[in-house]
Amino acid sequence: xxxxxxxxxxxxxxxxxxxxxxxxxxxxxxxxxxxxxxxxxxxxxxxxxxxxxxxxxxxxxxxxxxxxxxxxxxxxxxxxxxxxxxxxxxxxxxxxxxxxxxxxxxxxxxxxxxxxxxxxxxxxxxxxxxxxxxxxxxxxxxxxxxxxxxxxxxxxxxxxxxxxxxxxxxxxxxxxxxxxxxxxxxxxxxxxxxxxxxxxxxxxxxxxxxxxxxxxxxxxxxxxxxxxxxxxxxxxxxxxxxxxxxxxxxxxxxxxxxxxxxxxxxxxxxxxxxxxxxxxxxxxxxxxxxxxxxxxxxxxxxxxxxxxxxxxxxxxxxxxxxxxxxxxxxx
Numbered sequence: 253x254x255x256x257x258x259x260x261x262x263x264x265x266x267x268x269x270x271x272x273x274x275x276x277x278x279x280x281x282x283x284x285x286x287x288x289x290x291x292x293x294x295x296x297x298x299x300x301x302x303x304x305x306x307x308x309x310x311x312x313x314x315x316x317x318x319x320x321x322x323x324x325x326x327x328x329x330x331x332x333x334x335x336x337x338x339x340x341x342x343x344x345x346x347x348x349x350x351x352x353x354x355x356x357x358x359x360x361x362x363x364x365x366x367x368x369x370x371x372x373x374x375x376x377x378x379x380x381x382x383x384x385x386x387x388x389x390x391x392x393x394x395x396x397x398x399x400x401x402x403x404x405x406x407x408x409x410x411x412x413x414x415x416x417x418x419x420x421x422x423x424x425x426x427x428x429x430x431x432x433x434x435x436x437x438x439x440x441x442x443x444x445x446x447x448x449x450x451x452x453x454x455x456x457x458x459x460x461x462x463x464x465x466x467x468x469x470x471x472x473x474x475x476x477x478x479x480x481x482x483x484x485x486x487x488x489x490x491x492x493x494x495x496x497x498x499x500x501x502x503x504x505x506x507x508x509x510x511x512x513x514x515x516x517x518x519x520x521x522x523x524x525x526x527x528x529x530x531x532x533x534x535x536x537x538x539x540x541x542x543x544x545x546x547x548x549x550x551x552x553x554x555x556x557x558x559x560x561x562x563x564x565x566x567x568x569x570x571x572x573x574x575x576x577x578x579x580x581x582x583x
Contacts, residue, residue, distance in 0.1 A: 253528040254400065254411045254429055259436035260446045261417040264466040267495060268436050269414040270297035274506045275517040276410050278368035282350050284361065286413040287375040288393050294414045295373060298364050299503065310377025311395035314359045318395055321355050322346050322402045328565055334558045337394030338425060338544035340537070341402050342565025348402050350409035356399065367506045393426065400429040401540055406572055407528065425543025427453070428536075432460045432527040434520060437481070439465055439473035439488075444480040451484070457539060460527040462486040464520065487519045533571035540570070 257269035266289065276283050287294035287308075295305035311318070319332035319339075326344035329335060341347060348356060361372040376393050396413065405411060413430070427433070427450075435450055437443040447463055454461055461484060465477045468488035477485050494509045541564050548560035 253405060253407070253409070253431040253524055253531075254403070254413070255524055256413050256415050256427070256430040256433045257436060258415045258433060258446070258450065259417065259466075260443065263417075263436045263438055263443060263446075265417070265434075265436040266293045266297050266414050267499075268434070268464060268466060268489065269412055270294060271495070271509070271513070272434075272517055272520055273298065273371060273412050274366055274368070275514070275521065276412070277366045277371050278506060279521070280369065280408075282409045283371040284350055284411045285364075285371055285373045286396055286411065287373070288396050288413050289416045291417075292375055292377070295364075295375065297498070298366065298371075298373065299498075300364065308362055308373065308375045309360050311360045311374055311399075312377045314356075315395050315398075317359055318356050318398060322348075322398065326565075328563045330558065334556045334560065334563075335398070336544075336547060336552045336556065336560065337397045338401070338540070338547045338552075339398065339560070339563055340540045340544055340565070340568070341570060342563070342568045345402060347404050347570075348399060350403075350405050350411065360395075393424070397424055397426040397429065400426065401570075404570065404572060407525070410524075424547070425539065427459060428457050428539045428543070430459070431531055432462065432524045434486075435461060435463050435484075436466050437463050437477065438467050439469075439476045441480075444477070447481055447484070458535065460530075462520075462523055464489060464516075467491065486523055487516045489513060489516050534569055537569045537571075 257265045259265040273283055273285050285294060285298065292305070295308055316332060319335040322341070322345060323329045323332055323335060324344050324346040326342050328342050329339065348354065357372065361374045363370050364373045376396060393416070403411065435447050437447055450461060463477065463481045463485045465474065465485060465488035468474060468490050474488050477488065490512065492510055492513055494504055497503055544564065545561055552560045
């Protein structure tokens with residue numbers, strides 16, 4: 253299942269997403285973690301030192317390889333150059349699976365060993381000085397959106413994406429790519445402001461959204477969050493000595509995380525599994541096509557010099573029945 257963590261800057265979404273990833277690994281789930289924030293901190297939160305985090309390959313730098321691999325033998329896509337971030341798969345496209353080895357993961361993913369298991373970590377890459385004045389960060393996360401459009405995942409398989417802060421993810425259709433979006437909010441008026449934006453944007457697309465209250469100090473904080481977000485409040489998470497030690501670079505074993513915080517992480521997993529049970533692959537594919545046609549008309553056709561609406565395969569529905577379909581990986 254596909255999970256997003258969103259929230260305003262400083263809300264603690266990267267910390268909570270890293271704890272959730274550790275929790276999933278401890279529960280023997282298969283996990284791909286993706287750092288799609290403009291500030292690349294997920295690697296450090298998962299225990300990488302500065303040199304290891306800096307050495308993570310940037311997905312954006314491998315976009316030509318990603319496009320060429322995913323295009324496969326799809327006759328509707330004339331060349332990798334005509335693919336954009338929203339290009340949907342069709343017959344002949346190669347699909348990604350969480351547990352497989354393929355050229356995309358070889359180039360863009362690195363194995364991170366946690367206390368209770370290994371996960372794969374991918375990163376969009378930081379916004380660099382050379383990008384200033386000539387690129388926007390959405391060009392970086394386009395590689396993530398393209399991969400999500402071509403990903404077939406099942407139960408006990410997780411893709412956890414630490415999204416960029418605020419409501420920037422609504423600049424594309426990527427916010428519809430998730431089975432569950434966890435919005436991390438502090439118990440303050442500023443803390444819940446992003447929630448209101450997200451709720452408004454997501455209303456027409458059936459996005460499953462739950463609020464995780466962070467830095468909660470007592471019942472008054474929970475009451476405040478409940479009054480502001482209603483039944484969308486899933487759980488509150490308090491201060492953690494384990495997290496404080498981790499942020500100092502001296503983490504204890506994950507099994508020593510406070511019991512109430514372990515229970516909160518289990519509540520997140522339960523909510524994600526419930527949402528996955530309601531997944532509608534036809535709607536998922538329909539939304540993918542919707543945003544592709546919008547992007548094609550607004551900028552894609554002009555940029556590529558092609559009619560990108562022709563890339564849509566009207567008979568194709570992404571789904572687990574497609575897990576063995578597509579074309580084989582190149583030797």
